[in-house]
Amino acid sequence: MTSDTTADVAHEENDDPRASFRVDTLPRGLRSALEDYVVRVRRGDPGGLPAVLGLLVIGVLFSATTPLFLTAANIGNLMSQASFIALIALGLVFVLILGDIDLSAGATGGVAAGFAAQALRSGDLHHAVGSGVYTALILGMALAAALAIWKRLYVAGALILAGIVLLVTGADETHVWLAFALAGSIGVAIGVFNGVLVTSLGIPSFIVTLALFLTWEGVTLDAVNSQSIGTSNYKPWFSMTHDNMSAAQGWIFLAVVVGGYAVSTVLRQQRRARQGVSFDRPALTALRVGVLAVAGVLVVWWFNQNRNPNPGPAIKGVPWAASVPVAFMVVFTIVLARTSWGRHLYAIGGSREAATRAGIAVDRVRIGAFVLCSTMAAVGGLFLADFSGGAQPALGQGNTLLYSVAAAVIGGTSLFGGRGRPRDAILGAVVIAMIPNGIQLHPGLPISVVQEITGLVLLVAASVDAISRRRSRNA
């Protein structure tokens, strides 16, 4: 371009402020951040707003009607009740962003936790489940590994192969962490099956995962021999929903999360300022970090007080049931918002055609999302087993999956694809877990109310989702 035309453009910019993309270069203060937020909500992206409102309404309602609700002991319990829903929902966010669904996530957790528990208890998985089931497990995982490598998901393939090695050597029977590794590996394998069936055969994910949901229910029975297997003897497993971080661990965890957020945000905004694109003013960044830090300090300090209402050993510290899901949320948020894999996932959810034409390996990204979902389902299954007092024959069935899907949707993840964040899963899980928690504190209310209210809350969330989608289309 000649210097003449450049001058021309510069001249036109003065006439028309829009041509200069001025809003893209201005620093953002608190005011413009709030304005942007209002614009986003108007455009049909309410973010976490409905979930926070739901949290407040339900929380205030229960606090007003029973003194037992807003006690330290009960909030500690609430974390355990929400943990497995949050973990499964964290995985579901990935497939929901694609516009797909995984109905087998709960049952996947049952299978993974069932085999892990059986391996630990029996010390000889082969003998305990019988040759048929054991052989089928190894062959199934070998097939999944082959499919993963064929689809160029090498990390998934390696993780499944590692699981096979654990099985063959019997290492999974010797240590709790190795049994967890087996559970994770089974989750990866199930995710590969889901993903390959959906992408290669083109079966809707709704059908694939509905069919496998039934299958995994049966496999869970095989894994635990139709008996409940207690897991409370295995220390890290029993800690999941029954134990807390030490006071020091809680502070370190908080320092890492808040410190990491502060450093990455400041560096990012400085970089944006240098590049000449709109950046948040230091005051706004300081406010964000400050609010997070203050809230975090209050929560950790509060959890570090003894919450055992009875005399006896103190119960204190941040529950692992709260910190583990939050840690996963942080990692997944970075993956979705800051990596090209995350960007491609959103693009596929928004328009698969656009993603394909842009040269994105659509199938590979989609299978990866299913793998992450099933792996998180396995992690959630481990927490659920601990919460349920052991690997039950019906582990992960019933309402587990529905509550997890509801959690993601209530948090703000769209059922139509293209929109969702990991924090939705956490927020929504707390809302979902609060309902049975609060109702059980009202002895006068029948238990049937739990499902009735939960269903209605989900219906409201789905309506908000549908309405905001319509708004964003008409905008």
Add this chain to the structure above:
Amino acid sequence: MTDPILRVEGMNKSFGAVHVLHDVDFAVYAGEVTALVGDNGAGKSTLVKCIAGINSIDSGQIYWQGEPITIASPSVASSLGLEFVYQDLALADNLDITQNMFLGREIRQGPFLQDAEMETRARETLRSLAVRTINSVRQPVASLSGGQRQTVAIARAVLWNGKVVFLDEPTAALGVAQTRQVLNLVRRLADNGIGVVLISHNMNDVMEVADRIDALYLGRLAAEVLKKETTTSQVVELITSGRSGSIGLAAATAAQSA
């Protein structure tokens, strides 16, 4: 006149028994808008798909900057600097303008996206096209009008260093004001030195922005005419009957094709 940047010589293409392209010669010049016109089924799309590497060609030769080349796949076309903006645009509604422009070719440092750099480059590209209808590169595409979407799709082609940009019916779905914006943009692309191919049914658009007009008639190139030496009615005649006065296909050929 300078040499064409892209030239097709004697291209033939059949689908089974149907001979879709007959010895088509076609050229695109840098800094010019070449309109590709023709009735439905005249072979416009097939010609473009052959150049894009989507369809193979039966015979004929493509020259890029004077060198004979083979375009075996769409990736070869884009590595040369051929960009195609199809009618349905293929934008992801849930992503913003910058994210769409860089989709599949994000700027990264290690695994992490470099959003600031991408925003700067998206802005520079839109500025170089003197786009005045968009005020932020961070606007979600869902909130854009048809004309703005077309602008984003065209800007994406320019961002990727398109030396020749094919636009398939860019104004088909647009209102009057938006058509004007897009036509201005088409003209600016050419003024910036890009070779533009405008595929269109709309004679007003063609007569307004094109420098030369290539009319296809039943799979044959009826004529290549310069806009300043022709009239709308002459172009319409070339489209509908393959000939107009002394130019166009010989009467016998036109009749035989029909």
